[in-house]
Amino acid sequence: xxxxxxxxxxxxxxxxxxxxxxxxxxxxxxxxxxxxxxxxxxxxxxxxxxxxxxxxxxxxxxxxxxxxxxxxxxxxxxxxxxxxxxxxxxxxxxxxxxxxxxxxxxxxxxxxxxxxxxxxxxxxxxxxxxxxxxxxxxxxxxxxxxxxxxxxxxxxxxxxxxxxxxxxxxxxxxxxxxxxxxxxxxxxxxxxxxxxxxxxxxxxxxxxxxxxxxxxxxxxxxxxxxxxxxxxxxxxxxxxxxxxxxxxxxxxxxxxxxxxxxxxxxxxxxxxxxxxxxxxxxxxxxxxxxxxxxxxxxxxxxxxxxxxxxxxxxxxxxxxxxxxxxxxxxxxxxxxxxxxxxxxxxxxxxxxxxxxxxxxxxxxxxxxxxxxxxx
Numbered sequence: 001x002x003x004x005x006x007x008x009x010x011x012x013x014x015x016x017x018x019x020x021x022x023x024x025x026x027x028x029x030x031x032x033x034x035x036x037x038x039x040x041x042x043x044x045x046x047x048x049x050x051x052x053x054x055x056x057x058x059x060x061x062x063x064x065x066x067x068x069x070x071x072x073x074x075x076x077x078x079x080x081x082x083x084x085x086x087x088x089x090x091x092x093x094x095x096x097x098x099x100x101x102x103x104x105x106x107x108x109x110x111x112x113x114x115x116x117x118x119x120x121x122x123x124x125x126x127x128x129x130x131x132x133x134x135x136x137x138x139x140x141x142x143x144x145x146x147x148x149x150x151x152x153x154x155x156x157x158x159x160x161x162x163x164x165x166x167x168x169x170x171x172x173x174x175x176x177x178x179x180x181x182x183x184x185x186x187x188x189x190x191x192x193x194x195x196x197x198x199x200x201x202x203x204x205x206x207x208x209x210x211x212x213x214x215x216x217x218x219x220x221x222x223x224x225x226x227x228x229x230x231x232x233x234x235x236x237x238x239x240x241x242x243x244x245x246x247x248x249x250x251x252x253x254x255x256x257x258x259x260x261x262x263x264x265x266x267x268x269x270x271x272x273x274x275x276x277x278x279x280x281x282x283x284x285x286x287x288x289x290x291x292x293x294x295x296x297x298x299x300x301x302x303x304x305x306x307x308x309x310x311x312x313x314x315x316x317x318x319x320x321x322x323x324x325x326x327x328x329x330x331x332x333x334x335x336x337x338x339x340x341x342x343x344x345x346x347x348x349x350x351x352x353x354x355x356x357x358x359x360x361x362x363x364x365x366x367x368x369x370x371x372x373x374x375x
Contacts, residue, residue: 003290005073013073019046020081026338029082033199037162039084048117053091056231057099062112068231068296072238072289079242082341084200086120088235089158094121094167096228101179101216110165110181122163122184124154124205125225132354133229134169135222141170141178141212148180149188149209158352160184160203161193168212169225176220180212187211198348199341226301233306233353234296237289237313240349244285244317247324247342248278254328271327278320285316304366307359314356317346 005013023043024032032040047053055070057063064070071092078087095114098107098121113119126134139152150170160166163184172178182189188210191203215221252275255266265271292309295302321343325332332339350356 005069009070009073012070013077015050016047016052016074016077017080019043019050020077020083024081024083026336029084029338029341030335033084038195038199038201039086043083044085044117047085047087048115051115052087053117054115056092057095057111057115061099061107062115064115068234068293071231071235072293075235075238076242076245079239079244079345080246082243082246082338082345086159086162086200088232088239089122090120090163091115092235093228093232094123096231097123097167097179097221097224098181098215100227101221101224103216106181106213106215119165120159120163122157122160122166122203124157124160124166124168124182126154126156128153128155128204132358137169137171137177139168139170139207141172141180141214143173144211148178148212148214150180150182150207150212151209153204153206155204156196156202157205158200158202160205161191161201166205167215168207169221170212172218172220177222177225178218179215179221179224181215182207182210182212196348198344200348223301226303229353230301230303230306231296233310234289234292236349236352237285237292237309240313240317240346241282241285241289243342243346243349244282244320247320247339247346248275248282250339250342251275251278251324251327265327274323274327278323281316281319285313288312303362307354307362310354311356311359311363314350314359317350321346 023040051064052074054063055066055074059065074087078085091114095111098110102110110119114121126132127138139150139154141148141150150168152170154168166182166184168180168182170178170180184191188208190206190208193201193203196202255271255275256264258265288309292306295305324339325343328337328339331337334340
C-alpha cells in the first residue's frame with residue numbers, strides 16, 4: 001500500500017493550508033468565532049471556488065469526483081488551523097446522504113448549489129435522551145397526500161442554526177428508517193440555536209407536522225446512514241490529527257522558548273520525555289486515521305474499523321491535549337492562547353458520533369465473532 005500523497009493531493013493540501021493560514025491567525029479566529037454565525041462566509045466562498053465543497057461528489061452532480069483521501073487531506077488542514085467552517089456538518093454528511101439515497105432529480109436540485117456554496121445543509125438525526133448510534137427514533141413521518149408530515153424533536157443538530165435545508169431521519173409507517181428533505185424555514189419547524197463549548201454552533205429543532213420530501217424510493221435507509229457515518233468517522237479522525245499536530249507543535253515551541261531558572265524548559269529531561277510521549281500518541285493516531293480512510297477508500301463501510309480508529313484517536317487526542325495544557329501552565333487555559341481552543345475542539349470531536357464507551361461497545365459486541373485474537 002502506498003502511503004505517499006500524489007502530486008495532486010499535495011497541491012490540494014498546500015492550497016487549502018495556504019488559504020486557511022491567510023484567513024486565520026489566533027486573533028482573527030477569535031473574532032470570527034465570536035460572531036453570531038461563528039464562521040466566515042468569505043472563507044466558505046473561497047473553499048467553494050477551490051472545489052473543496054464538491055470533493056466527494058460525482059462530476060454529474062456538480063462535484064469534483066475525488067475520493068476519501070482528498071477529503072482526509074482537507075480535514076487535516078481544517079483541524080490544523082481549527083477552522084470553524086462546517087465542511088463536515090453542512091456538506092460531507094448531509095450531502096453524502098443525498099448523493100447515496102436521493103433520486104437523480106433530487107441530487108440535481110440540491111448538490112450543485114451545495115458544492116457552489118450557495119446552499120447549506122444539516123443532518124437532523126440525534127434525539128434528546130438517546131446515545132450514539134441513534135437507532136430507535138421517536139420522530140415519525142406519516143403520509144399526507146403527496147407529501148409526508150414529520151413530527152418530533154432533533155438535538156443536537158450540528159450547524160442546524162444556519163442550514164437552508166435539513167436532511168431529517170424519521171420512522172416510517174412500516175417501521176423502517178426514512179430520510180427526508182425539509183426546508184429549514186418551513187411551517188412547523190422551530191429552531192433554537194446555541195453555541196457549543198468549542199465555539200461551534202448547533203440547534204434544537206422541533207418538527208410539528210412539518211411538510212417533508214422523501215429522499216429516494218422510500219426504502220429503509222439505515223444502511224445509507226451507516227455508510228455515511230463511517231465516512232464521517234474517518235473525517236473526524238483526520239480533523240483530530242491536524243489539531244493534535246498543531247497542539248504538539250505549539251507545545252514544543254513553548255518548551256524551546258520559555259525559560260525557568262535561567263534555561264529553556266526544553267533543558268529539563270522530564271519535559272522532553274513527556275513531549276516525546278505526545279509524539280508517540282500522535283503517530284498512533286496517524287496510523288489509525290490512515291487505516292480508517294483506507295477502509296472507506298476501499299468501499300468498505302466497516303463500523304469496526306471506524307470504532308477502532310476513533311477509540312485510538314480519541315485517546316491520543318486526550319493525552320496530547322492534557323499534556324499540552326500541563327506543560328504550558330496557566331497560559332494554556334486562556335482564551336487568548338490557541339492551545340485551549342485545540343483542546344476544546346479535540347474534546348468535542350471525542351463526543352461526536354460516539355465517545356469511548358460507545359465505540360468500545362461496538363468492538364466488544366463483536367468479540368464472539370473473532371476466531372483469532374488480533375493484535
